[in-house]
Amino acid sequence: AQSVAQPEDQVNVAEGNPLTVKCTYSVSGNPYLFWYVQYPNRGLQFLLKYITGDNLVKGSYGFEAEFNKSQTSFHLKKPSALVSDSALYFCAVRDIRLTGGGNKLTFGTGTQLKVEL
Amino acid sequence: DVKVTQSSRYLVKRTGEKVFLECVQDMDHENMFWYRQDPGLGLRLIYFSYDVKMKEKGDIPEGYSVSREKKERFSLILESASTNQTSMYLCASSLRPGGNLGYTFGSGTRLTVV
DSSP, X not given: OOEEEOXXXXXXXXXXXXXXXXXXXXXXXXXXXXXXXXXXXXOEEEEEEEOSSOSEEEOGGGOEEEEETTTTEEEEEESSOOGGGOEEEEEEEEXXXXXXXXXXXXXXXXXXXXXXX | OOOEEESOSEEEEOTTOOEEEEEEESSOOSEEEEEEEETTTEEEEEEEESSTTOOEEOSOOTTEEEEEEETTEEEEEESSOOGGGOXXXXXXXXXXXXXXXXXXXXXXXXXXXX
């Protein structure tokens, strides 16, 4: 079975400060890991993914995430937050050993990021 | 630009009605998914399909059915709508096998059952 935990329902940060949105995962094998962002009343948009290779992954809008295998974590980060980054963020995982139809991702419950002036 | 299109952004239906939510993708993706999103519960998988006329139950299929007659179209059907099916419904698609490519999502349909 595969699972994802986002321990924080909400993260508040001041504009210009660094931000971190936490994600931990559980898979039997090695993971594919994803971050998505959702703006109000919209679908989810892809931010970045970790498949293999460098543990630091860079994505859209200045976001990056660090894969830590020993801690089974994939935290989302940004050096300097913007008010426009305020949104709902989802982490997702897939065990690369899973075969068959669907390629199902398992999503976390989401973290609401609020960036204030 | 590749797209997943959900036919309605907002929908209001009455209890007991049969409701159809439509999703179309133009990326020739084999896999298609229906999720519902509720505050504090994240995304929960209702049904998915990995080929035409194929379907599999997700985590919460009760009260729903699906249809995939053509590769590009995946329909979610609420056989008899109930108020506890008021939710945001998200459609997504992906390549198969493509497990490392993630999903492309539609903009969502916010369904209210009164």
